Amino acid sequence: MASKEEQKYRSWVEVDLDNFSKNWDEVKRLVGPSVKILQAVKADAYGHGAIEISNIALQNGAAYLGIANADEGIQLRVSGITAPILILSPSSESEISDIIKYDLIPSVSDLPFARLLQDRYLKANRRAPIHIEVDTGMGRGGTMCEEAFEMIREILTLPNIVIEGIFTHLAVSETVNDHNEAQWQRFKALLDKLTQEGISIPLKHMSNSGAILNYPKMHLDMVRPGIMTYGIYPSGETAGKATLAPVMSFKTRIVLIKEFPEGAGIGYGRSYITDRPMRIATLPVGYGDGYGLILSNQGEVLIRGKRARIVGRISMDMCTVDVSHISDCEVGDEAVLLGSQGDESISANDIAGRVNTISYEILCALGKRAPRVFLHKGRADIIEPRLRRVFIPDEEKSIARMDNIIRRCFQTRAKDVEFGDAIYYEMFETLFGKDDRQLELRTNFRYDIKVADFPEREGLPKNIAKDYFKLTTHIEYIKIIRDPVFMIGCARNNEQLAALFEDKQCEYRLLLNQAEDFVVDRDFNIKGIRIDDHDVPIIRAENTNRGYEVWCGGKTLKDKLNRPVKLEIEIVSRKLKINNFFPVYLVYPTRGIQLSFDYEGTKMKNVREISFFAGKHPQPVITKERGKSIHLKLNDGEWIFPTSGVTFVWDL
Numbered sequence: 001m002a003s004k005e006e007q008k009y010r011s012w013v014e015v016d017l018d019n020f021s022k023n024w025d026e027v028k029r030l031v032g033p034s035v036k037i038l039q040a041v042k043a044d045a046y047g048h049g050a051i052e053i054s055n056i057a058l059q060n061g062a063a064y065l066g067i068a069n070a071d072e073g074i075q076l077r078v079s080g081i082t083a084p085i086l087i088l089s090p091s092s093e094s095e096i097s098d099i100i101k102y103d104l105i106p107s108v109s110d111l112p113f114a115r116l117l118q119d120r121y122l123k124a125n126r127r128a129p130i131h132i133e134v135d136t137g138m139g140r141g142g143t144m145c146e147e148a149f150e151m152i153r154e155i156l157t158l159p160n161i162v163i164e165g166i167f168t169h170l171a172v173s174e175t176v177n178d179h180n181e182a183q184w185q186r187f188k189a190l191l192d193k194l195t196q197e198g199i200s201i202p203l204k205h206m207s208n209s210g211a212i213l214n215y216p217k218m219h220l221d222m223v224r225p226g227i228m229t230y231g232i233y234p235s236g237e238t239a240g241k242a243t244l245a246p247v248m249s250f251k252t253r254i255v256l257i258k259e260f261p262e263g264a265g266i267g268y269g270r271s272y273i274t275d276r277p278m279r280i281a282t283l284p285v286g287y288g289d290g291y292g293l294i295l296s297n298q299g300e301v302l303i304r305g306k307r308a309r310i311v312g313r314i315s316m317d318m319c320t321v322d323v324s325h326i327s328d329c330e331v332g333d334e335a336v337l338l339g340s341q342g343d344e345s346i347s348a349n350d351i352a353g354r355v356n357t358i359s360y361e362i363l364c365a366l367g368k369r370a371p372r373v374f375l376h377k378g379r380a381d382i383i384e385p386r387l388r389r390v391f392i393p394d395e396e397k398s399i400a401r402m403d404n405i406i407r408r409c410f411q412t413r414a415k416d417v418e419f420g421d422a423i424y425y426e427m428f429e430t431l432f433g434k435d436d437r438q439l440e441l442r443t444n445f446r447y448d449i450k451v452a453d454f455p456e457r458e459g460l461p462k463n464i465a466k467d468y469f470k471l472t473t474h475i476e477y478i479k480i481i482r483d484p485v486f487m488i489g490c491a492r493n494n495e496q497l498a499a500l501f502e503d504k505q506c507e508y509r510l511l512l513n514q515a516e517d518f519v520v521d522r523d524f525n526i527k528g529i530r531i532d533d534h535d536v537p538i539i540r541a542e543n544t545n546r547g548y549e550v551w552c553g554g555k556t557l558k559d560k561l562n563r564p565v566k567l568e569i570e571i572v573s574r575k576l577k578i579n580n581f582f583p584v585y586l587v588y589p590t591r592g593i594q595l596s597f598d599y600e601g602t603k604m605k606n607v608r609e610i611s612f613f614a615g616k617h618p619q620p621v622i623t624k625e626r627g628k629s630i631h632l633k634l635n636d637g638e639w640i641f642p643t644s645g646v647t648f649v650w651d652l
Contacts, residue, residue, distance in 0.1 A: 010284045011252035013367040014339070015048050017056050017376040017383070019245035023229045024060040026242045030212055035219050038064035038086060038205070040226030042072060046363045048230060048248055049372045051079045052383055056376075057229075058083050058480075058562050064105075066224055070095040073104040082482055083562040086131055086165075088224075090141050096120045100128070105164070107133045109142050114155045121160035129164035130155075131203070134190060136168045136183040145186045149193055156199070165203035165222070166191070173210030174234035180211070184218055210234040213241040232348055232359045246347060249339025250291075250367045254303070254331050256282040257323065266320055267312025272297055279324045280311065283335050288316040290365035291337060294355045295319075301335045304328065305342025308335075338366055440479060443591045444566075444636060447584055448474040449648070451599045454574070468574040469602065471582075472527075475508060476568040477590070481531075484557040485539065488569060490524045491547040499546035501587070508569055509547075523574050526550050530568040531560060577652060585645040592636035593620070597648045600628040604650040611646035 027037060039062040040046075045053035054065050054076055064084045067073050073085045086105045087095075093116055099106050100120060108114050108130045121128055132152060135142035143151050145168075155161055168187045170180050187206055194201065204220040209228035211218050214237075231246035233239045258280055266272040266280060283301070287293045291314060299310035301321055308321040323329050338346055348359035348366075374383040411420030450472040454465040486507040491497035493511075500509040512524065529536040529552050539551045575582070584595060599607055609630050613620060620632040632646060 009371055009373075010255065011250070011289065011367070011370045012385075013047075013370045013372050014249040014251065014380075015052065015372050015374050016245070016247050016249070017052065017374055018378065019231055020048075020053065020056055020229060020247045021060055023231055023244050023247070024057065026244060027212065027223070027225050027229060028061065030216070030242065031219050031223050036063040036203070036222040037061065038066045038222055038224045039229065040066040040088075040208075040224055041076070042066060042068035042088065042226075043364050044072075046226065046230055046360065047366060048363070049374070049386060050075060051081070052372070052374050052386070054081055054083075059564060061563060063222065066226075067104075070098040070102070070104055074098060074102050077102040077104075088133075088141075090133070100124050100126060103128075105129050105131060107131045107141070107167070108155070109133050109135075111151050111154055114151075114158060114161065118158040118160050127160045127162060129162045131165035131167055132163060132201075134166065134168045134187060136186040137179060138169045138171045138183075140169070142168065145190060148190055149197075152194065152199065152201075153197075163201050165205065166194075166201045167203075167205045167224075170206065170208065170211050170218075173208055173214060175210075175237055176214050180215065184215070208234075210238060213238040227360060227363075230363065232363070246339065246345075248348075248363060248366070250337045250370070251339065252283050252285045252335050252337065254281045254323075254329065254333045254335055255284050257329070257331055258282075265312075267296075268315060269313055272312040277324075278311075278322055279327075280320050281308070281323045281329065281335075283319050283321060283337075284317065285337065286315045286317045286319055288368070289370060290368040291319065292355060292365065295351070298354055299337075299351070300346060301337050302339075302341040302344050302346060303333055303335050305344055307344060338362070440588045441591070442477040442479045442588050443564075445477040445586070445590045445593045446475070447594070448596045449582060449584075449598065450474075451575075451582075451597070451602055451604070453602060467577055469577055471573050471575045472570070473510075473573075474568070474570045476566060478564050478566050480562060480564055481557065481560055481567070482562065483553075484555065484561060485551060485553040488526060488529070488550045488552065488571075489547050490550075490573075496545075496547040503546075507552075507567070510571065510573075512573060512575070524548055525572045527570040527572050528568070529570075531557065531565050533566070580652065581647050581649045583645060583647040585643075586640055587642050589642065590640045590644075592638065593632070593634045593640060595620075595632040595646055596629060597631075598629045599650070603652060605652065607648065607650040609646050609648055613644040614641040 031037065039054065039057035041050045041054050044050045050072065057065070062083070064086050065076065066086050066088045068089045069087060070091065073087065076085060084105060087107055089107070090109045090113070091099065091106045096116060098104070106117065108117070117130065132148065133142035134145050134148045136145045152163065155163060168183065170183055172179055191204060203222050205222040205224060206220060207215065207218045207223040209225050212223050212225055212228065213234065227234055228242065228244055230248065231244045233244060260274050260278050260280055262274055262276050264274045266274065285291050293314050295310055296313045297311060300307050301310070302308070303323060303326055306326050308323050308326060310319055311322045312320045334341070336346065338348060338351065348362040351362045352359045371385045373380050373385045376382045407421065407424040410424045411417045414420040414423060452470045454468060454470050483505055485505065487503065487505050489500040489506050489509040491500055491509060491511045497509060497511045500506045526538065529538070536552050536557070537554060539554060541548070541550045597609070607630065609622065609632065611620065611632065613634065620634045623631040630648065634640060
């Protein structure tokens with residue numbers, strides 16, 4: 001049965017992100033844990049939707065994203081993706097400014113372009129990475145293999161360029177043959193020479209999907225899968241070497257059924273004449289949707305689990321199929337042009353074989369103007385459908401233009417310019433703050449507060465201990481980390497707290513207004529920091545003009561970047577008893593929360609919570625145990641927005 005989203009459209013493309021993740025599991029199985037993976041997302045991720053595919057690939061562990069030009073990189077950057085993005089094709093001089101602005105990694109195939117990059121990086125005060133492309137037999141991009149060593153030596157003298165990677169591309173990787181072996185030997189000889197000369201390049205890569213399946217020895221430091229992650233085997237020869245599931249389906253609905261007598265012409269040019277009385281169905285799909293004219297009188301679709309032949313010439317917006325043998329089909333029935341229905345299926349390779357092309361072209365072309373419906377975790381309503389279109393750089397690279405469109409939408413929705421502006425500015429200030437703040441999302445947020453009297457064994461003088469509670473807080477949540485080093489801050493006043501909020505490396509900050517005898521580096525004690533259940537080292541702790549800063553992390557976290565991790569922080573401090581409240585604020589969009597306030601064993605009285613949660617379901621479930629604790633919970637499917645929080649208040 002079609003989902004509610006699908007029922008909105010006359011034709012649509014389904015992108016099964018669950019199958020995409022299964023294909024990723026196969027790639028990881030084939031290359032092993034020590035090999036990095038670059039996900040090819042050029043050409044709108046082969047027609048599947050570059051933004052959505054990139055996000056799922058990164059969640060699955062992608063180290064890099066591969067694109068064809070700077071405009072494709074801009075599209076990913078303005079969508080919020082911060083992972084390394086490599087331009088796999090040679091770039092033009094006009095793209096350099098965008099390469100710098102949007103932190104893209106160019107591939108370099110010639111020395112003049114490297115010198116242009118050096119000049120522009122120098123002016124921008126940037127030192128940035130590149131990858132060297134070497135032509136070992138592809139005959140397309142890349143410097144000639146015989147000239148590569150001298151070019152690399154020259155580029156190494158350019159102070160603002162870092163050679164991060166070197167790669168080549170196989171011409172016929174989908175089959176096992178001597179040419180691939182010759183390319184491998186040329187590339188390996190170059191790599192060996194670089195090593196002999198003491199030149200170290202961290203990332204060496206040459207394997208696309210075909211080579212991943214056919215040539216394990218060529219995996220090197222990184223592989224670049226594309227077509228196989230979308231569920232298509234590069235060739236029949238590779239079909240038995242992995243278990244892949246198609247990711248894309250293209251579907252439409254019958255909009256008209258008519259009965260024709262023998263001798264009737266169907267479509268432009270009357271290229272099909274009925275040879276008997278026939279039942280013909282019209283589908284609202286044509287070459288304007290990427291269903292090519294060449295499929296006229298030879299394509300097939302699936303209706304009610306049966307194959308139906310395209311008859312007549314395919315038009316720009318329509319095509320016609322013979323449904324004489326499907327007597328029970330009717331207007332509104334689903335028709336599958338690519339994908340499965342019942343026991344039948346039509347693959348991209350099937351279509352490509354009919355028209356003497358390759359599956360890549362079919363995927364990139366099909367459903368050009370159809371919305372993409374993304375299936376994730378078995379549901380079609382987790383990720384918003386998206387209209388697929390060619391990316392127009394100036395339309396999306398201008399953040400100001402995007403903001404203006406959103407602001408006008410709020411004005412229209414509120415039916416009042418001033419009120420719409422108020423909503424817009426409040427929302428954007430809350431979510432983004434200054435222009436350079438990265439929007440963060442957190443899930444499974446847990447905050448446990450344990451309040452107790454100070455035990456005598458902790459050595460705090462009685463005249464001080466009697467005025468304080470011992471406060472233990474445990475915070476944990478899941479988020480994507482962007483930096484291997486982060487900071488936890490303790491502010492003494494609101495000015496310091498505001499300064500900590502401006503630091504994008506500040507992961508968590510706490511406001512502790514205390515008496516004069518409070519010594520922050522003694523009484524604010526971080527007992528533990530863990531990521532994915534592993535301890536994170538503390539690098540340094542220092543008092544600054546914005547409070548007490550504890551810096552954590554290091555090189556061990558580099559493999560955790562740009563993917564979700566569970567972060568845990570435990571802090572022990574002391575709090576004045578007469579300061580009879582404790583606030584917890586949510587400053588990032590958060591999905592799912594558990595808050596607990598445990599005061600058992602203290603002399604607190606009339607303990608209560610004052611809460612406000614902004615979101616679609618703002619009412620938490622509150623559980624109270626008199627004299628012991630208060631618990632608040634919102635389930636994992638409910639989003640809470642910034643400015644939400646709870647304050648625990650008590651009497652003594």
